[in-house]
Amino acid sequence: MAIDLRQTESETREQRLGSITGYDGTLEDLTSRGCAGCLKNKLRDFQTVSSCAHHHAINQLAGLDGTLVVDHAPIGCAGAQIGFSVAKNRLPMAPGDPPLEHAKVVSSGIDEADTIFGAIEKLKSTVRDAYRRHKPQEIYVTTSCTSAVIGEDVYSAVLELREELGIPVEIASGEGLRSKIWASGFDSYSHAVSKVRFGKPEKKNNTINYLGFAPSGRQFVDPLFERLGLEVICLTAGATREDFQRATMSVASWGQCSSQSNYICSVLEQEYGVRYLQTHLPYGGIGFERFFRDLGELTGKADIAEQVIAEEKAKYSEQIEALKSKLTGKRALVALGSGFAFEYTRVLGELGIDVVHTIAYHYDPVLDQNNIDSDLAVVADVKELKLNLDVSVNDAQEMETNLLMKRYNPDFLLSRGHEAAAWAYRQGIPAMDSEIGFVIMGYRGLVEFGTTLVELLGNTNFVRKFGARYRSPFTREYENLNPFSFYRKEEAM
Amino acid sequence: MEAIACEIESGYAWSEQQRVGCAVGGVYTALAIERVLPIMHCGPGCEGNIDSVMARTNGGQNADTYFESVIPSTNFCEADVVFGGQERLRKLVDDSLRFYDADMFIIIDGCTAEIVGDDIEEVARGFEDARVPVLFASLPGFKGNNLWGHSQILSAIIDQYLPAQAGVINPKQVNVLGVVPFYDTFWAATLEKLENTLRELGLEPNIIYGRRHGLANLDKIPNAGFNLVLSPWVDIDIAQKLESKYGTPFLHYPAVPAGPTETAKFIRAVTEYAGLDRIKAEHYIREAEERYYYYVNRSIRWIFTCRVQPKEFYINSSAVQALSLTRFLVNDLGFIPRRIFINENVPEEHHGTIREYFKELELDDPESIEIIFTADGGLCDQYVKSEDTTFRKTVVLGTTWDELTAKVLRIPFVPVSAPYGDVIVGLKTYFGYDGGLALMTDIYNDAANKGMGTVN
Numbered sequence: 041m042a043i044d045l046r047q048t049e050s051e052t053r054e055q056r057l058g059s060i061t062g063y064d065g066t067l068e069d070l071t072s073r074g075c076a077g078c079l080k081n082k083l084r085d086f087q088t089v090s091s092c093a094h095h096h097a098i099n100q101l102a103g104l105d106g107t108l109v110v111d112h113a114p115i116g117c118a119g120a121q122i123g124f125s126v127a128k129n130r131l132p133m134a135p136g137d138p139p140l141e142h143a144k145v146v147s148s149g150i151d152e153a154d155t156i157f158g159a160i161e162k163l164k165s166t167v168r169d170a171y172r173r174h175k176p177q178e179i180y181v182t183t184s185c186t187s188a189v190i191g192e193d194v195y196s197a198v199l200e201l202r203e204e205l206g207i208p209v210e211i212a213s214g215e216g217l218r219s220k221i222w223a224s225g226f227d228s229y230s231h232a233v234s235k236v237r238f239g240k241p242e243k244k245n246n247t248i249n250y251l252g253f254a255p256s257g258r259q260f261v262d263p264l265f266e267r268l269g270l271e272v273i274c275l276t277a278g279a280t281r282e283d284f285q286r287a288t289m290s291v292a293s294w295g296q297c298s299s300q301s302n303y304i305c306s307v308l309e310q311e312y313g314v315r316y317l318q319t320h321l322p323y324g325g326i327g328f329e330r331f332f333r334d335l336g337e338l339t340g341k342a343d344i345a346e347q348v349i350a351e352e353k354a355k356y357s358e359q360i361e362a363l364k365s366k367l368t369g370k371r372a373l374v375a376l377g378s379g380f381a382f383e384y385t386r387v388l389g390e391l392g393i394d395v396v397h398t399i400a401y402h403y404d405p406v407l408d409q410n411n412i413d414s415d416l417a418v419v420a421d422v423k424e425l426k427l428n429l430d431v432s433v434n435d436a437q438e439m440e441t442n443l444l445m446k447r448y449n450p451d452f453l454l455s456r457g458h459e460a461a462a463w464a465y466r467q468g469i470p471a472m473d474s475e476i477g478f479v480i481m482g483y484r485g486l487v488e489f490g491t492t493l494v495e496l497l498g499n500t501n502f503v504r505k506f507g508a509r510y511r512s513p514f515t516r517e518y519e520n521l522n523p524f525s526f527y528r529k530e531e532a533m
Numbered sequence: 534m535e536a537i538a539c540e541i542e543s544g545y546a547w548s549e550q551q552r553v554g555c556a557v558g559g560v561y562t563a564l565a566i567e568r569v570l571p572i573m574h575c576g577p578g579c580e581g582n583i584d585s586v587m588a589r590t591n592g593g594q595n596a597d598t599y600f601e602s603v604i605p606s607t608n609f610c611e612a613d614v615v616f617g618g619q620e621r622l623r624k625l626v627d628d629s630l631r632f633y634d635a636d637m638f639i640i641i642d643g644c645t646a647e648i649v650g651d652d653i654e655e656v657a658r659g660f661e662d663a664r665v666p667v668l669f670a671s672l673p674g675f676k677g678n679n680l681w682g683h684s685q686i687l688s689a690i691i692d693q694y695l696p697a698q699a700g701v702i703n704p705k706q707v708n709v710l711g712v713v714p715f716y717d718t719f720w721a722a723t724l725e726k727l728e729n730t731l732r733e734l735g736l737e738p739n740i741i742y743g744r745r746h747g748l749a750n751l752d753k754i755p756n757a758g759f760n761l762v763l764s765p766w767v768d769i770d771i772a773q774k775l776e777s778k779y780g781t782p783f784l785h786y787p788a789v790p791a792g793p794t795e796t797a798k799f800i801r802a803v804t805e806y807a808g809l810d811r812i813k814a815e816h817y818i819r820e821a822e823e824r825y826y827y828y829v830n831r832s833i834r835w836i837f838t839c840r841v842q843p844k845e846f847y848i849n850s851s852a853v854q855a856l857s858l859t860r861f862l863v864n865d866l867g868f869i870p871r872r873i874f875i876n877e878n879v880p881e882e883h884h885g886t887i888r889e890y891f892k893e894l895e896l897d898d899p900e901s902i903e904i905i906f907t908a909d910g911g912l913c914d915q916y917v918k919s920e921d922t923t924f925r926k927t928v929v930l931g932t933t934w935d936e937l938t939a940k941v942l943r944i945p946f947v948p949v950s951a952p953y954g955d956v957i958v959g960l961k962t963y964f965g966y967d968g969g970l971a972l973m974t975d976i977y978n979d980a981a982n983k984g985m986g987t988v989n
Contacts, residue, residue, distance in 0.1 A: 085621075086628040089606040092578015114644055114674035115548065115908070116555020120585035122934060126955045129937055139941050142934060146549040149908065152676050155648060166547040173915065185576050186644045186675055189614055216576035217610050217645055435577070438602035439632065459602035462595065513568070513598045518632035526628075 043231075043307055043408050048195050048211060050231035050303070052093075052219035054081075059404045061220050063433040064524045067382070070403065070431055071419045079405045086526040090435045091458070092117075096225030097214035098182050099124040100300075101233065102143035103253075103277035106177035109145045109212075110170055112163050112194055113184030121145045128277050131254055137278075146170040155190050160197050167201050167209065177281065178208045180232055188215045208236040220435055221402045223299035223378070230303035237284035241312050245289040247271045248335075249314065250478075251304050252296030254278075257478035264332070264482070267348050268341050275304065288312040292338060294321065294331070296477045297379025298407055298417065306408035318407060319414045321379070324387035324489075325353065325360070326425070328482035356483035360391075363490035368392030370497065373450040375399040375441050375460045378433075380476055382418040384454055386427060387480070391490050396448045398431045399441055401458070432524070438463060443523035445469060452496060468507020472496050550910035550934040552851075552876045552951060554583035556672040557643055558679025558716065560604070561587050562686040564596040565714030567747035568636040570604065572629050574622045574653055575643035577608040579674075587679060590933065591951045592718040592958025597744075598635075605629045609645050619651045626656060630663055636748045639689060640669040647673035657693075668693045678878055678908075680767055683713050687771045690751060691778065699755035699779040705737045706757040707807070708781075710771055711764035712789065714742040717853070718953040722962035723789060727763075730965060733817060734800065735809045755779045759807065763789050764853045765890055766883040787890045789853055792861035792969030793822045794895075825966045829973070836977055841926055843945050843980045849874040849913035849931035850950040852883075856890050858930060858949060861969055863894045866976075870902050871927065872916060878908035914938050926985065928976055945980035947972065 043050075053059035062082030063070060073079040094113075098121060102109045111118040125143040133140075148166040150159050167179060179201070183194050195211050202209040214228030248270045250258075255274040265272050273287050287293070292315040293308050295301020308314035315338060320330035329349050336345025370393045374384055381400035388395050407416060421427040434440045436458035445453060445464060453464040453471040464471035472492065474480075480489050512519060554561075557579050560571040573580060580601055588594040588601070595601060605628070607613070607621050622640070629638060638660075642653045653669045660667035670689040672682045709727060714720045724740050731738040739757060741750045760772045760783035772783035784806045790799040797818045804814040836842075846868050848855050852875045862868035879887065884906055892899045905912065910932070917929060917938055928945045929935050933954035939946030948954050949963070963972045 085624050086632070087606055087608050087625070088602060089573060089575075089580040089604045090577035090608055091581050092576060095578050095582055110547075114555050115551065115553065115678060116557060116579075116583050116674040118582075119551045119554045119558075119587075120582045122551065122932075122952045123585040123590045123955065125937075126590060126933060140937055141941075142550065142937055144549065145551075146547055146911075147551065149546045149548055150675050151546070152673075155644075155675055162546060165545070169545055169547060170549070173911075185609075186648070189645050189648050216578045217614065220577060220608060220610065222578065436602065438600075442603075459600055462600060463602070466600075513634055515632055515634050521632075 043303065043310060045231065045235055045307065045311070049213040050224075050227040052224040053221045053227065053402070053404060054219060056408065057404045057406050059221055059402055060433055061402050061435040062527060063403060065431065066428055067398070067418070067431045068422055068428045071416070071422045074405050074416070074419060079403070083528045084437065084526040085528045086439070088437055088439055090220065090437070091222035092216040093219045093222050093225030093228065094182060094184055094214040094216050095120050096222050097212045097228040098145055099143070100226060100229035101180045101182070101212060102145050103128050104233065105278055105280040107144070107180060108170055108174050108176035108178070109180045109182055110148060110163070110167050111145060111182045111184065112148045112150065112159070112187045112192065113182070114150045114186055115147050117184050118145045118147045131256060131277065144170075144174050144176060150184075150186050155186065158190065158192065159187070160192055160194075163192070163194065164197055164201060171205055176207070178210070178236055179205070180210050180212045183211065183213045183215055185215045185217045188217070210236050223402060226300045227303045230307065233284070234304060234307045237281055238288055238307065238311065239285060241288035243289055244291065245286065247273050247286060247290040249273045249275055249287045249290045249293035249305075249308065250295070251293060251301035252276050252477045253300065254477065260484055261478045261481050264348055264352070267344055268335060268339050270339065288314065290314050292317050292335065294318065297321070297377060297383070298404060299377050299379050299402070302407045302409070309409060316409050318409060319417060319420045321383055321417050322481045323383045324390050324480070324486045325483045326386060326390060327383065328352070352483045356487050359487045360483065360490065363487065363494060364392045366494050367490060369394065370451040371396050371448070373397050373445060373448050373453045375453065375455040375458075376401065376474065377456070378402045378404060379417070380456065380474065382421060384474060385429065386421055386425065387486065387489065388454070390486060391493070395429055396450055397444055398429060399444065400431065400433050401435055403433045437526070439518070440523055440526060443521055446519070447523055452493070465503055465506060467510050468503055470496050470500055470503045545909070548909040548911070550914065551586055552910040552932055552934070553878065554587045554679035554682075554716075555674030556677045556679065556682035556685065557641065557674055558583045558587050559670065559672050559682025559686040560641060561596075561679070561715035562683045562713070563639045564599065565720075565742040566751065567745070568598050569747070570599050570629070570633055570635040570638050572626055572638055572640045573604055573606040573643070574618060574640065574646045574651060575606055575609055576645060577606065579643045580604055580606065583679065586952045587715045590953075590955050591715065592953040593956060594715055594718070594958065599633070609643070614645065614649055617649060617651055618646055619656060622651065622653065622656050623659060626660055626667060630660070630665070630667075636665055637694070638665065638667045639686065640667065641672045644673045644675055647671060666694050679716055680713065680877060683716070683767070684770055687768070688774065691771070691774055694751065695755055695778075699781075701756060702758060703737065703756050704758035705735070706739050706753065707731060707736050708739045708754050708757045708760045708775070709763065710760055710768040711762040711853070713767055716951050717851070718951055718958050719962040719964065722960045723964040726962060726964050726967070730800070731803070734804060734814055736803070736807060755781070757781055759784055761786065761803070765856050765887045766852060766879060788857040788860055789964055791857050791963045791965070791972060792865040793825050793966060794864040795857070795860045796965050796969070797822065821966045825970060828970050840981070841985055843868070843928040843976060843985060844926045845869045845871045846928040846930060847871050847874070847913060847917055848949070849876060849910065849929070849935050851875070851877050852879055852887055854950045856887070858963065858972065859891065860894065861963070861972065863896055865969060866973060868928070872913070873902060873904045874913040875904065875906050876908065876910045876913070879906055910934055917942070917944070928980065943983045945976060945983050945985055947975045947979060
């Protein structure tokens with residue numbers, strides 16, 4: 041499905057891609073229902089808190105170099121940005137990097153009177169004041185549930201301010217109530233930044249774009265790409281306007297995962313002919329081999345690619361064998377975002393670990409790419425590696441995940457960011473939140489990840505003793521439920 | 534600096550570097566009471582959006598009985614705007630009663646449910662016969678910040694749960710108010726230590742938040758001999774409410790005492806008010822002061838040997854921390870306030886009294902202290918960055934937003950309020966005698982680490 045940058049805002053994942061947050065079955069079944077509309081979402085009557093799309097639009101926009109975000113919302117909607125600002129400022133610094141500074145997120149502070157009389161004038165003066173205070177290169181105005189429900193015409197204000205201030209001022213909508221999939225907020229960010237930062241490419245360069253949260257670990261992978269004559273451009277936190285402009289001249293793009301990265305990768309392919317490598321992600325050994333072969337073919341350097349693969353494989357084979365001898369037969373439960381859930385399922389398998397169940401926080405049956413003949417990464421794994429297991433989809437519905445933990449009683453849980461690991465520890469199950477991005481790429485990444493797992497399982501005294509004190513704060517009725525008991529009777533979207 | 538002056542004069546409403554959550558942050562007051570569970574009629578991310586500033590990035594906190602991720606939520610969506618979400622909420626409450634072994638549920642709503650007019654009171658009334666109390670509290674973010682939300686939750690408990698009349702009054706029992714759980718990063722340790730101190734003075738403290746308190750302590754609220762409000766303005770409304778409902782008088786002490794001067798003052802105030810044993814109190818003070826200065830003495834060589842002393846300070850914080858720590862830094866450590874920013878959008882009716890509290894300082898000219906009330910956490914940052922501190926030995930106390938500025942400018946810094954930082958707070962508190970020592974330690978250590986310490 042093509043992306044239309046002439047539209048004011050991006051459509052949600054549910055609308056665009058038929059993405060879902062409720063499913064249980066097998067991976068084979070899930071992936072076979074690929075076409076948008078064939079896969080029915082299972083809605084839940086009983087739900088717990090999840091995450092806000094708008095929050096993810098803000099944190100991505102505010103993480104870029106030279107931006108300022110004005111959040112047209114009540115004061116609390118920008119309250120979570122401190123977490124991202126701190127994380128951004130802990131990234132390793134390179135010589136010549138600008139001094140650290142906080143993400144610039146300003147709240148217009150919609151109050152009760154504004155819900156009656158409107159707050160467009162307040163928004164405008166906020167943008168003007170924020171511009172005067174910080175002199176950003178670009179301003180993004182994010183909209184919220186409240187600004188949407190009271191019917192604010194934010195786009196007209198944005199156009200007026202763009203003219204007045206003489207810098208790019210763009211809208212990024214991603215109201216929390218529009219989508220249950222927080223990745224829709226990544227799309228709002230992508231849509232807005234694509235409109236502002238991409239322009240006609242002057243030429244083609246030997247560069248490749250990486251889309252992700254952070255450039256952490258690039259020192260491990262830069263040398264591999266250099267062998268193919270490619271320089272990596274990171275469109276991540278800290279990316280500059282120039283980085284985005286150069287990205288249009290690259291030979292290819294890939295992303296940390298489909299959730300965060302597919303929209304911009306698709307724009308680059310659709311508008312500027314930059315090939316989106318989305319079928320084979322480079323995580324672990326298998327992922328890396330397939331990815332690097334694709335890249336070798338694309339750059340006409342298949343022989344060098346094969347050579348690099350062989351070298352990397354040889355370099356780490358002994359360590360990998362040692363890790364496998366310690367990890368083979370361990371049972372894992374995975375609960376991760378829709379991209380990493382299945383990538384890690386494969387990577388765990390490479391280490392001899394039996395993944396008993398994988399939970400994805402949502403599932404996109406298709407992506408936005410033009411080259412529809414290329415498979416989704418998970419579909420490729422099902423086809424090429426015959427990957428199959430019990431899977432489910434829930435948007436960080438911890439009450440469901442807890443029941444799955446109980447059902448499978450795994451040796452460990454692998455998760456990230458939505459408290460499943462904390463619940464696992466509380467119940468005496470070792471767990472870890474996973475790394476993403478460059479750090480787990482290739483055979484080196486496999487060794488790093490495997491080593492962490494061996495350490496995790498090497499001394500379980502803490503989790504054993506802590507877990508022994510757990511007393512369930514839930515009822516017996518809940519504890520005896522089938523994990524998939526929360527669906528609404530009529531499963532329809 | 535001119536730009537800053539213009540901003541202040543124009544009375545702007547926007548803010549950056551959020552130091553507060555919205556009203557939904559009130560759910561943390563519910564979560565701080567053991568086995569109490571909020572049920573949210575909010576968007577899917579409303580909890581997440583307050584979580585950072587209130588808990589996660591506020592000293593690595595999380596709820597206890599029910600971690601945040603299992604809070605039931607309708608996850609209000611577009612269809613609910615059109616059709617209303619009341620029915621879905623009703624079903625959610627019904628399911629929650631079946632799944633959670635909680636002692637109390639509090640239904641709360643956020644902005645959107647409030648605007649479209651969903652009636653959570655009606656939903657709650659439908660559960661009057663449930664096995665445990667089901668209360669309600671409206672917490673739309675556009676109506677106020679987390680402190681307003683905190684007040685709404687406590688009001689809901691008083692109005693909807695506590696009995697109309699008190700039982701047998703226990704003159705020794707004192708309900709402790711004013712410390713806002715989670716938002717005040719040090720709440721857990723402060724309340725534990727305060728509990729011990731009050732007990733040693735001969736009182737029976739009744740604290741509702743934290744370990745082993747829960748509903749049993751809520752139930753005792755009406756029977757207290759008096760209420761103690763430890764904050765410049767927060768919870769005065771709650772104490773007044775309890776006074777009008779049960780006739781419970783209250784002692785308002787505006788600071789959480791830190792260090793020997795203020796703690797002694799506090800102990801004397803409580804002793805006087807409650808008619809406690811003065812000799813015992815004086816003995817307690819004497820012993821504690823001696824111990825405090827014993828530990829000061831044990832570091833005095835390090836502090837005053839070949840080191841430049843930090844001396845003046847900015848504080849960019851909640852009203853209670855700004856006041857409490859300013860009193861300690863001025864009266865005990867001999868520091869000089871440069872500017873005091875109170876960034877929790879304190880209601881205007883309290884500004885005057887809070888300014889008065891800052892005059893109780895052992896300084897030649899306490900009137901000259903500049904106190905700035907604002908909702909904009911970034912305002913202090915503008916001052917710190919633009920003022921000339923070349924010849925000044927400045928320290929900044931604030932939140933992790935200020936930490937980065939201090940790091941870049943190499944100014945000593947200590948986090949004292951939300952969002953405290955992406956670290957775990959442990960049992961830290963600056964309450965009392967030990968609290969004073971802890972803050973002294975943190976300031977001098979960071980000064981040394983930032984290179985202010987050593988004389989070349």
